[in-house]
Amino acid sequence: MCLAIPARVTEILDSDRVKVELGGIQKTISTALVEDVRLGDYLIVHVGFAIGKLDPDEAERTLALLAEMGAMPDNPAAYR
Secondary structure, eight states, rough: OOOOEEEEEEEEEEEEEEEEEEEEEEEEEEESSSSSTTTTEEEEEEEEEEEEEEEEHHHHHHHHHHHHTTOSSSSSSGGG
């Protein structure tokens, strides 16, 4: 089973790359598959690619649920 997770855009790098943040970790991902990405957007990220946008409220609910389930480690190094 694969898991795609919501991450917030913190920096626009160029036409198809952005930095996102999740759990205190910043990662550069490709946005080649998603149109009109803006600073602050929540993206669904899977293996370094944004595969869709997510409503901010839904993203927050999803992240809270993952944290509640213990699926989000307390150690940010686990996201690397």
